Amino acid sequence: xxxxxxxxxxxxxxxxxxxxxxxxxxxxxxxxxxxxxxxxxxxxxxxxxxxxxxxxxxxxxxxxxxxxxxxxxxxxxxxxx
Numbered sequence: 004x005x006x007x008x009x010x011x012x013x014x015x016x017x018x019x020x021x022x023x024x025x026x027x028x029x030x031x032x033x034x035x036x037x038x039x040x041x042x043x044x045x046x047x048x049x050x051x052x053x054x055x056x057x058x059x060x061x062x063x064x065x066x067x068x069x070x071x072x073x074x075x076x077x078x079x080x081x082x083x084x
Contacts, residue, residue, distance in 0.1 A: 064070045
């Protein structure tokens with residue numbers, strides 16, 4: 004089985020929320036209790052956490068020595084291939 008992409012999972016979750024919201028509205032129940040502020044804060048938190056983790060995980064070279072080391076590493080990798 005192939006790995007499911009993150010985009011597919013995100014779209015599926017949004018679809019499920021929309022469907023649940025619609026079914027609740029049809030039956031006169033309270034719609035999902037999310038305010039615009041709560042949605043904004045949640046999306047903002049997820050975006051901040053995602054970028055923070057990505058920045059922490061990736062090798063970010065700022066100094067000239069680190070940039071040169073990255074070039075050397077890439078050349079060594081390409082020689083092995």
